Amino acid sequence: MMPAKEQALHLEIAEYLIGNIRTGVFAENEKIPSEQELCLQFQVNRHVVRQAIARVASLGWVTPVQGKGCYVNRIPKPVRYDLSSRTRFSENMNSQGVRHKGQLLEWEERVPTEEERENLALDDGETVYRLEILRYIEDQPLSVTTTVLPVAEFPDLPDYFHNFHSLYDILINHYHFRPIRERSVFQATLPALQDVKILQMPENVPVMEITSLMKHPGGFPVEFSISRIRGDMTKCLVEF
Amino acid sequence: MMPAKEQALHLEIAEYLIGNIRTGVFAENEKIPSEQELCLQFQVNRHVVRQAIARVASLGWVTPVQGKGCYVNRIPKPVRYDLSSRTRFSENMNSQGVRHKGQLLEWEERVPTEEERENLALDDGETVYRLEILRYIEDQPLSVTTTVLPVAEFPDLPDYFHNFHSLYDILINHYHFRPIRERSVFQATLPALQDVKILQMPENVPVMEITSLMKHPGGFPVEFSISRIRGDMTKCLVEF
DNA sequence: TAGTGGTCTAGACCACGTG
DNA sequence: ACGTGGTCTAGACCACTAT
Numbered sequence: 001m002m003p004a005k006e007q008a009l010h011l012e013i014a015e016y017l018i019g020n021i022r023t024g025v026f027a028e029n030e031k032i033p034s035e036q037e038l039c040l041q042f043q044v045n046r047h048v049v050r051q052a053i054a055r056v057a058s059l060g061w062v063t064p065v066q067g068k069g070c071y072v073n074r075i076p077k078p079v080r081y082d083l084s085s086r087t088r089f090s091e092n093m094n095s096q097g098v099r100h101k102g103q104l105l106e107w108e109e110r111v112p113t114e115e116e117r118e119n120l121a122l123d124d125g126e127t128v129y130r131l132e133i134l135r136y137i138e139d140q141p142l143s144v145t146t147t148v149l150p151v152a153e154f155p156d157l158p159d160y161f162h163n164f165h166s167l168y169d170i171l172i173n174h175y176h177f178r179p180i181r182e183r184s185v186f187q188a189t190l191p192a193l194q195d196v197k198i199l200q201m202p203e204n205v206p207v208m209e210i211t212s213l214m215k216h217p218g219g220f221p222v223e224f225s226i227s228r229i230r231g232d233m234t235k236c237l238v239e240f
Numbered sequence: 241m242m243p244a245k246e247q248a249l250h251l252e253i254a255e256y257l258i259g260n261i262r263t264g265v266f267a268e269n270e271k272i273p274s275e276q277e278l279c280l281q282f283q284v285n286r287h288v289v290r291q292a293i294a295r296v297a298s299l300g301w302v303t304p305v306q307g308k309g310c311y312v313n314r315i316p317k318p319v320r321y322d323l324s325s326r327t328r329f330s331e332n333m334n335s336q337g338v339r340h341k342g343q344l345l346e347w348e349e350r351v352p353t354e355e356e357r358e359n360l361a362l363d364d365g366e367t368v369y370r371l372e373i374l375r376y377i378e379d380q381p382l383s384v385t386t387t388v389l390p391v392a393e394f395p396d397l398p399d400y401f402h403n404f405h406s407l408y409d410i411l412i413n414h415y416h417f418r419p420i421r422e423r424s425v426f427q428a429t430l431p432a433l434q435d436v437k438i439l440q441m442p443e444n445v446p447v448m449e450i451t452s453l454m455k456h457p458g459g460f461p462v463e464f465s466i467s468r469i470r471g472d473m474t475k476c477l478v479e480f
Numbered sequence: 481t482a483g484t485g486g487t488c489t490a491g492a493c494c495a496c497g498t499g
Numbered sequence: 500a501c502g503t504g505g506t507c508t509a510g511a512c513c514a515c516t517a518t
């Protein structure tokens with residue numbers, strides 16, 4: 001007797017919400033109707049509406065905020081990120097006219113993990129610097145990078161951390177070389193809870209994890225890094 | 241008066257479940273306790289347990305099946321996928337001793353989209369073959385690839401589709417060349433609902449979308465493809 | 481104070497799978 | 500017939516934000 005489809009109400013409401021977000025009826029950074037309004041509109045229990053919203057939120061469309069409402073997420077159009085043997089993040093963004101900045105969240109000197117020791121070909125007893133770098137584009141957090149450098153290759157590195165804005169600027173200005181990309185491993189994952197906080201992103205939006213090994217022009221490894229980049233904000237281009 | 245943490249019950253139950261899956265208490269392909277059992281165990285309402293399970297499922301740990309129970313997902317350890325200018329999927333898997341197969345889901349001859357026309361440098365009026373290829377490793381669906389080829393370059397291509405197992409075998413055996421990778425674009429996304437069905441995967445597990453342009457050894461483009469690969473089953477390695 | 485989303489209870493009926 | 504998960508109702512209290 002009913003029209004046609006037999007779909008769960010909460011799924012229909014979720015589709016209704018997503019449809020209206022897609023078409024701009026519910027605009028970015030604006031609120032969707034409150035739970036109570038949706039209850040009235042669809043003549044259903046609040047729980048059903050909440051189930052629908054939970055789904056829409058989990059798919060990354062909205063972010064509910066207690067006491068305020070449910071806001072439509074900005075849908076970033078992905079920025080292209082060219083990975084070649086020599087490209088740097090900042091040059092990449094500059095060439096596309098994208099405003100960007102880097103921030104050193106923290107650093108330490110410590111003993112390397114087994115993986116780091118192997119990749120950087122470290123001798124026993126050698127220590128490394130670990131840096132956590134947060135990158136923004138257009139004032140939006142984009143990526144967190146854990147980068148590991150052999151202490152032996154970078155004497156007095158922390159001296160250059162004041163007014164940090166780019167690791168490669170430091171390397172070029174004070175160590176007079178530019179690392180060359182040796183290999184990168186790409187994997188699509190979900191963000192760790194810690195990264196969710198740092199990147200201020202929904203926890204169900206995928207991230208691209210890029211594990212890279214960079215070499216000195218002389219041929220030996222100098223940097224091992226793991227970046228977690230918002231998947232909805234970047235496309236990584238590799239030319240062969 | 242309560243111990244310490246003030247966390248929502250459903251979050252605590254979700255953590256309990258994930259913890260037990262991690263440590264193998266709830267084994268792969270086995271069922272977690274039923275909703276009712278969890279209700280009794282934690283002395284909470286069924287709705288709370290369902291909220292917890294919804295979260296755990298959305299994070300990709302379990303898949304609820306109506307009438308049966310809630311099964312712990314197999315957590316695949318990712319297979320390495322080397323992308324270089326000349327590597328093929330099958331050679332990649334062979335070299336790692338991974339059992340694999342390919343299946344042609346469907347094909348058609350049609351007019352190209354604007355994107356396809358540009359990438360393949362097609363003349364006006366040229367048509368293309370579109371193939372949907374499903375790949376398995378160890379009998380698990382791994383990826384769906386939409387691949388587009390200019391009809392003009394591949395006369396009678398559909399004649400070779402019986403007993404399809406690898407597109408590149410056809411190209412090598414009947415057209416006597418092997419495409420060379422020109423460039424690939426990587427993006428981490430969530431799967432489209434259609435891909436969820438084809439790949440029989442949870443809809444919240446990320447996928448790696450790889451858009452590639454392949455060229456003929458003679459230098460002109462011959463294949464434009466978009467692959468969606470389960471993120472938890474692959475790592476893509478690029479050497480520079 | 482009023483409105484928002486967050487949490488939780490209690491109970492009902494349905495659809496599916498197994499016996 | 501029974502147990503499983505899926506859907507939905509009705510109502511309560513809390514925490515946060517705005518005014």
